[in-house]
Amino acid sequence: MDAVYVMKYRDGKGSLDTPKKILKVNHAGEFGAINIYRSQLFIAKILMPDLVPLLDSFLQDEKRHMQIFWNEIQARNGVKCKSFWLCGIGGYFMGLVSALLGRKGIMACTWAVESVVVNHLNNQLHYLKGKHDEMAYSTVASVLEDEENHRDIGGGYGGRDNIWYGPLRLSISVFTEVVIRFGMR
Numbered sequence: 001m002d003a004v005y006v007m008k009y010r011d012g013k014g015s016l017d018t019p020k021k022i023l024k025v026n027h028a029g030e031f032g033a034i035n036i037y038r039s040q041l042f043i044a045k046i047l048m049p050d051l052v053p054l055l056d057s058f059l060q061d062e063k064r065h066m067q068i069f070w071n072e073i074q075a076r077n078g079v080k081c082k083s084f085w086l087c088g089i090g091g092y093f094m095g096l097v098s099a100l101l102g103r104k105g106i107m108a109c110t111w112a113v114e115s116v117v118v119n120h121l122n123n124q125l126h127y128l129k130g131k132h133d134e135m136a137y138s139t140v141a142s143v144l145e146d147e148e149n150h151r152d153i154g155g156g157y158g159g160r161d162n163i164w165y166g167p168l169r170l171s172i173s174v175f176t177e178v179v180i181r182f183g184m185r
């Protein structure tokens with residue numbers, strides 16, 4: 001799925017302001033990503049040992065990202081997202097299924113998830129710039145390059161174009177998109 005409908009970020013009416021929501025959704029998303037790469041590593045260690053260093057480097061990036069968001073959440077008395085555990089379990093499951101489909105499955109998963117993530121990060125940055133929330137802006141901006149890098153590596157290894165993995169990419173894109181929107185409500 002290449003053309004994902006793009007969600008607009010705007011001010012909301014709830015008790016949490018939109019920057020706080022963005023931070024909690026991203027924090028939960030990083031936990032999802034950590035679990036994707038954890039389950040993929042679990043399978044790769046058995047079946048595809050050559051992929052272990054790459055997947056481990058992704059995992060370390062995601063752990064660092066989660067801490068970055070958590071620091072900023074705490075600095076503004078924010079909260080953990082209600083979908084934190086859903087992200088974790090969903091991520092672990094997606095990672096596991098994709099890894100059982102082999103290395104192209106892993107790369108299709110990476111490409112699909114990170115593409116949705118990068119779209120959202122860009123939209124969040126656009127919103128936060130208009131809001132003049134410099135701390136939230138620089139927090140989100142600090143992970144963008146890593147996520148683009150993850151996406152491009154996944155795409156480069158055949159995760160983007162292999163037709164047999166279309167249904168996997170679509171399911172993963174839709175799940176990721178739904179979880180993000182659910183978290184922003």
Ligand SMILES: [Fe+2]
Pocket residue numbers: 030033061062065143147
């Ligand atoms: Fe990340």
Ligand SMILES: [Fe+2]
Pocket residue numbers: 033062114146147150
């Ligand atoms: Fe990532």
